[in-house]
Amino acid sequence: QVQLVESGGGSVQDGGSLRLSCSASGYTYGTSSMAWFRQAPGKEREGVAAIDRDGRTTYADSVKGRFTISGDNAKNTLYLQMNSLKPEDTAMYYCASHRRDLVLSRLSRGAYIYWGQGTQVTVSS
Secondary structure, three states: OOEEEEEOOEEEEOOOOEEEEEEEEOOOOOOOOEEEEEEOOOOOOEEEEEEOOOOOEEEOOOOOOOEEEEEEHHHOEEEEEEOOOOHHHOEEEEEEEEEOOOOOOOOOHHHEEEEOOOEEEEEEO
8 A cells, every 4th residue: 555654844934945845655655656735725735746667857937946846765765855935835834756647747736646644834924
């Protein structure tokens, strides 16, 4: 059974940094595409960053140059390094794995099968 557990969220000031982690189990890590999504109150869940099995990365325009997605196969863990955080980055952040539809965008919510429970990120001005 695939399980994804996020951690690393918290409260930071405008311009601060956080690193989110997503611990994966129940499958051979590195054999699946993975991604980070976020959902702010009253808004749709949106894709933030994705990483393919071959290491190819994709970012939403709103986070390009500020966020970096990476993975550690030895630790079965996906990361999201977030720098220069802004109040508009405030949201619940989720990791996702196993793309089921290669037609949909890597940042499309419907493209992934498994989801974690989320970790809250709050950026204050």
